[in-house]
Amino acid sequence: MNLRRSTYKADNNSIGLSAEIDRLQAQSRLTWKKEFRNLLWFGLTNGMDLLEVGCGPGFGVQQLAERLPDSKVTALDVDGKLLAHARQLLDRHGQTATRLIQASVYDTGLPDESFDFVIARNAFPSSS
Numbered sequence: 001m002n003l004r005r006s007t008y009k010a011d012n013n014s015i016g017l018s019a020e021i022d023r024l025q026a027q028s029r030l031t032w033k034k035e036f037r038n039l040l041w042f043g044l045t046n047g048m049d050l051l052e053v054g055c056g057p058g059f060g061v062q063q064l065a066e067r068l069p070d071s072k073v074t075a076l077d078v079d080g081k082l083l084a085h086a087r088q089l090l091d092r093h094g095q096t097a098t099r100l101i102q103a104s105v106y107d108t109g110l111p112d113e114s115f116d117f118v119i120a121r122n123a124f125p126s127s128s
Contacts, residue, residue: 052120054120065098
């Protein structure tokens, strides 16, 4: 197993986990429209098998599942607390088919070449 670890800890900062999730939601709201437009430009289409690594509390994943209803969406994050929030968010929006996996981007446990499109919006700025 690769021992690289994330330097980002959602609940290990001065503002606390709840405020950090609020901050991430605000960030997602500000940037999502442009990010999604760029993903479409790069070839993202409805019906693809998608993987988002470093999905955090699920704001981007929820948008992907909503806008690409025929896609199979899988999301991965190393932080179990953020994944729990993502699951609640997805369930509230009726997106129960979205698969969430707790793992490192460096050791996903997923088979190679099993996705049509991989998104790493926020994964690498905080990896070491």
